[in-house]
Amino acid sequence: MNTPVTSREAILATCRNLVSENGITSINMRSVAQVCQVALGSIYYYFSSKNDLLIATIESVWQDIFQLDDELPGQLTFLEYVKHCFQQIQVGMTKYPNFFTIHTISFSNKEDQLKARRSMEAYFQKIRTSLITTLEADASIDSSVFSEEFSRQDLVDFVLSNMMTIFLLKQGNTKLLLEAIRRIIDS
Secondary structure, X not given: OOOOOOOHHHHHHHHHHHHHHHOHHHOOHHHHHHHHOOOHHHHHHHOOOHHHHHHHHHHHHHHHHOOOOOOOOOOOOHHHHHHHXXXXXXXXXXXXXXXXXXXXXXXXXXXXXXXXXXXXXXXXXXXXXXXXXXXXXXXOOOHHHOOXXXXXXXXXXXXXXXXXXXXXXXXXXXXXXXXXXXXXXXX
């Protein structure tokens, strides 16, 4: 086999393509090496095991799905930014069908399942932080909307959990949630 020089990022790009086309279960050391046209040892150079490759692939897919522009929080209204997040996630779900529901069960042991879950939670935290930043910067929202019983963090957690529920259940319709947000912040 010809062993062209490759990189960790090139391998992960190949893995993302495999996940997009065939699902996360298509990821294994040999198939990735074959598609990358490199020796199996080249894959092991960057990833010590199949599970390490899977975790890195999952992180890479999450990163691709949540390509939220760091410049946008604070430039859009909160409602506009929530719509933007929905659009990004919809694109990601179209590109990686079933990824949201299957990736954590791709591991045989609990430790690797936990690593995959932590990876997912890290990307949710990135969205949560962006939503908070945008909410705090939105001058059109009257601060009296919030109280000890209903803080900005509570609104963001409500939005994020409902957003994920919509996608996990493959409902695709965000109108109700967007209308609920509008009514909350316009009151």
